[in-house]
Amino acid sequence: MSQAVQIIGSLLVLSAFVLSQRGVLKQDSLPYIVLNLVGSGALAVEAALGAQWGFLLLEGVWAIVSAFGLVTLLRARALAARSR
Template sequence: MNTNDIIGTIGVGLILIAYFLNIFSWIKKDGVLFFVLNIIGASIACYASVLIRFWPFIILEGTWAIVSVIGLLKTIKKPQE
């Protein structure tokens, strides 16, 4: 396993952890932790894809990170219930 693989595995791992925690209701799907794990994970996976110049995953992970940032901002701005 080379450095690119390790970086990508860490990024994808964080995304999968967020998904796993959400599926088992250990974190909220609109919670800050869910979005933060997705932002960090997708950004790291996107970086790994840039290192190997694999455009489909650069686009996928970059979009995932951007959408997660938007979700985080909406959650932070939402009035507390």
């Protein structure tokens, strides 16, 4: 199961990156942020369970940054909706 979670998490993060590089997703779009958050979050949990501290640092920070990006995006959307 651990390998499957790692592969799926990696594919989510990599797909966001590839789609961004191809101009399909913007880096401040909801799908891009969610792909990064879910993928890096899953990888961070796997790293913590496996006591892989360097990998946990990388993916944990990636997940935290993605979570802040999601909160920022959702707040901006809520503010825009209120001002209509």
